[in-house]
Amino acid sequence: MKKPKSAKPTTAQRNMPLTDKAIAYLRDAIQVQKIAPGQEIDFAALSQKLGMSRTPIRESIRELLTEGLLEQLPGGIVSVTQLSSVDAEGFYHVRDELEIVAARVAAVHISDLEIEMLKVNLSQFDNARTEPEKLAQIDNQFHTLLHDACNNSYLSRALKHLRVRIGLLQGRSFSNAERINDAYKEHRSIIKALESHNPDKAQRAVAKHFRNARKSRRAHQGRQ
Numbered sequence: 420m421k422k423p424k425s426a427k428p429t430t431a432q433r434n435m436p437l438t439d440k441a442i443a444y445l446r447d448a449i450q451v452q453k454i455a456p457g458q459e460i461d462f463a464a465l466s467q468k469l470g471m472s473r474t475p476i477r478e479s480i481r482e483l484l485t486e487g488l489l490e491q492l493p494g495g496i497v498s499v500t501q502l503s504s505v506d507a508e509g510f511y512h513v514r515d516e517l518e519i520v521a522a523r524v525a526a527v528h529i530s531d532l533e534i535e536m537l538k539v540n541l542s543q544f545d546n547a548r549t550e551p552e553k554l555a556q557i558d559n560q561f562h563t564l565l566h567d568a569c570n571n572s573y574l575s576r577a578l579k580h581l582r583v584r585i586g587l588l589q590g591r592s593f594s595n596a597e598r599i600n601d602a603y604k605e606h607r608s609i610i611k612a613l614e615s616h617n618p619d620k621a622q623r624a625v626a627k628h629f630r631n632a633r634k635s636r637r638a639h640q641g642r643q
Contacts, residue, residue: 437471441479444469449488449499449586451555456501456587460489488583502587510588514581515629518562519622521578522609525568526621529613533568537610540564544603554593554602561606565613588636598635605631 445465448454460480466473480497483489490500502510540561547553559582566575585592593599605628612620 437475438478438482441465441469441471441475442482445479445483446488446583447556449483450559450583451552452586453552454499454586456499456589458499460497460499488587500587501589502584507588510581510584511629511633514578515626515633517574517578517581518625518629521566521569521574522613522621522625523618524571524574525565526613526616526618528570529568529616533564534610534614536564537561537606537613541603541606541610544606548596548599548603551593554599558592558602558606565609568613592632592636594635598632601631601635602628 445454454460462473462476462480466476469476480489484491484497488500489497491497540557544554544557544561547557562582563579566578569575593602605624609621609624609628612624615621
């Protein structure tokens with residue numbers, strides 16, 4: 420049996436305390452559904468993958484339990500939280516409203532450099548169409564760039580907190596080629612709207628994007 424490959428850390432991650440490194444890895448893995456909702460956390464495998472003892476792993480698990488990203492089950496089992504349909508609807512409502520606010524604010528404040536960064540991200544998305552996990556990471560970077568363009572740290576932090584929880588939803592964001600193609604076009608439309616510095620256009624583009632993403636995720640969930 421082959422040993423799991425160790426995750427390759429970035430320079431920033433190498434300088435992190437071990438517990439923080441484990442937390443960052445788990446948050447990212449949950450967000451892109453590398454670890455799916457309901458999946459049990461394997462302490463031994465995680466320790467080996469990250470190249471650290473179980474102590475920082477346990478500390479990171481405690482933190483994510485507090486955040487609600489993980490849940491404790493009978494028998495000491497820890498798994499990724501699964502949102503109920505009611506919780507999912509609550510998530511969608513708050514997330515969509517805040518994303519619209521962010522789009523309107525970003526349309527006013529976004530710089531030419533930030534527009535170019537979004538265009539580079541769009542190109543990266545186009546080149547990663549056959550890699551769903553990578554697409555999810557690039558998609559997250561796209562929305563983080565948009566949030567940062569708001570110049571409002573409170574709004575950016577709130578949306579960052581919500582985006583991590585996307586991984587708790589049933590269904591995958593990029594489950595088929597049609598959704599990937601639609602998401603690419605929607606991102607392109609968002610960039611065009613932001614480039615016009617028109618808040619109404621930005622709102623329409625972002626609202627359409629999240630409406631379609633929600634519809635696609637529900638359809639994928641129904642087929643499982």
